Amino acid sequence: MSTNVNTLQNENCGNNLLKGKRGIIFGALNEKSIAWKVAEKAVAEGASITLSNAPIALRMGEINRLSEKLNAPVVAADATSVEDLTQVFEQSQQLLGGKIDFVLHSIGMSPNVRKGRKYDDLSYEFFEKTLDISALSFHKMLQVARKLDAIAEGGSIVALTYVAAQRAFTGYNDMADAKALLESITRNFGLLYGPEKGVRINTVSQSPTVTTAGSGVGGFDLFYDVADKMSPLGNASADDCANYCVTLFSDYTKMVTMQNLYHDGGFSTTGMSLAAMEQYEKSRLK
Numbered sequence: 001m002s003t004n005v006n007t008l009q010n011e012n013c014g015n016n017l018l019k020g021k022r023g024i025i026f027g028a029l030n031e032k033s034i035a036w037k038v039a040e041k042a043v044a045e046g047a048s049i050t051l052s053n054a055p056i057a058l059r060m061g062e063i064n065r066l067s068e069k070l071n072a073p074v075v076a077a078d079a080t081s082v083e084d085l086t087q088v089f090e091q092s093q094q095l096l097g098g099k100i101d102f103v104l105h106s107i108g109m110s111p112n113v114r115k116g117r118k119y120d121d122l123s124y125e126f127f128e129k130t131l132d133i134s135a136l137s138f139h140k141m142l143q144v145a146r147k148l149d150a151i152a153e154g155g156s157i158v159a160l161t162y163v164a165a166q167r168a169f170t171g172y173n174d175m176a177d178a179k180a181l182l183e184s185i186t187r188n189f190g191l192l193y194g195p196e197k198g199v200r201i202n203t204v205s206q207s208p209t210v211t212t213a214g215s216g217v218g219g220f221d222l223f224y225d226v227a228d229k230m231s232p233l234g235n236a237s238a239d240d241c242a243n244y245c246v247t248l249f250s251d252y253t254k255m256v257t258m259q260n261l262y263h264d265g266g267f268s269t270t271g272m273s274l275a276a277m278e279q280y281e282k283s284r285l286k
């Protein structure tokens with residue numbers, strides 16, 4: 001991996017950027033999960049949080065370790081269920097003692113990718129599940145939160161996405177379409193929510209990251225390596241992503257909304273890097 005300029009920042013203790021804030025973190029499965037790192041970082045910055053994940057993920061048990069460590073209650077929810085999401089927002093307000101200041105949507109899954117179905121041979125039943133879990137769940141989350149008036153004035157809501165929403169990437173399959181929809185929902189809900197309560201809604205477009213969901217993409221190791229070589233700062237890690245999310249939850253980014261924010265070491269605006277060319281040259285000479 002290339003030199004990562006942010007490594008030192010990860011050693012930081014908190015700066016109380018989220019002191020007194022209440023948050024809900026969806027999608028911490030195990031300690032590789034981006035949501036796991038965001039949860040740790042948010043608490044280190046002074047927030048109190050609840051954690052949520054699908055019942056099947058909770059049965060795997062790892063989230064209990066995080067819950068104990070962070071003193072963060074867990075509320076189960078299949079993110080495709082409006083009833084479950086209603087429970088999460090109602091219970092979180094009770095448990096944390098007030099309206100919610102920030103929410104992380106860190107949820108994605110494609111049954112087509114899991115079952116190795118190619119983009120020109122998709123199961124449409126699976127495709128609908130991909131869209132429901134990875135994109136519509138964000139709409140459901142926002143609609144539920146707004147109807148319950150669960151978000152505090154000036155609250156911040158962030159979902160994680162990938163640059164395959166803008167550009168075609170081999171192997172990313174129907175997740176690319178799901179991410180495009182996720183980013184569109186972000187803009188359209190941001191337009192509604194902003195004027196009422198100053199609620200901000202953004203997506204963070206993250207580098208390839210070694211997690212359970214990330215590694216599900218075919219040929220991930222090579223994909224990760226090429227992206228690393230094509231990014232002037234190298235791939236951004238899950239810890240780096242957590243740092244960025246914390247700034248978006250903080251009061252320092254109050255006027256940022258409806259944006260797709262690239263957190264990718266410069267990948268998305270690189271045409272061709274020297275490191276990638278040198279690597280290609282080596283393989284050509286073999």
Ligand code: NAI
Pocket residue numbers: 026027028029030032033034035053054057077078079080105106107108109133160161162205206207208209210211212213214215
């Ligand atoms: P992960 O596998 O740790 O997290 C995915 C989470 O989605 C898991 O906690 C899983 O239980 C949850 N989930 C799946 N179906 C659900 C459902 N029906 N209801 C509630 N939760 C459900 O992987 P990672 O990488 O941390 O993924 C988090 C987000 O980051 C996803 O949106 C992913 O697409 C995005 N992302 C990941 C990248 C990567 O290379 N790992 C790159 C860019 C974005």
